[in-house]
Amino acid sequence: MRRLLFRIIHDIALMMDRQLRERAPQPRAGVLDSQTIKAPAACERGYDANKKITGRKRHIAVDTDGRLLMLNLTAVSISDSAGAQKVLDALKQRWH
Template identity: 70%
Template sequence: MIDSQSIKAPRAEARGYDAGKKIVGRKRHIAVDTDGRLLMVNLTTADISDRAGAQAILDAIRKRWPWVKHLFADAAYDRSS
């Protein structure tokens, strides 16, 4: 499963504005397995979209665990939009 979370980071050197959540700060893109064990984390500025931020996670997962074939995500990760 993969998802993201915008967090406030007023003192962060690199930060952005997440217009959807109205937060100035950073965004955590996190992937876990179906048991909830952490697989990968990618920290970006908040203005990075879920699809763009998740690409680094997907590339790293493919290298480390090439047998993983399915990821569950919400509509924010849909490539067709």
């Protein structure tokens, strides 16, 4: 329930901010990136052999002005393309 309430507040604030900047209320384009972070005590984690890091990976989507649209945390062993696909699928459901 709290997560849903936070999502609603976030989305309304995002749309209001976009309208104040004379943009369409719903984003039409965005940027997607990932970051590997060390998290030795996290419940869900993995090992990235390329970076030699045990931890998690953040997949973040922002609109073209840098406003947060979506965030997904995964084990670092998940590939960037698989994590990005989850974020894109969630974005399609949330922002038609």
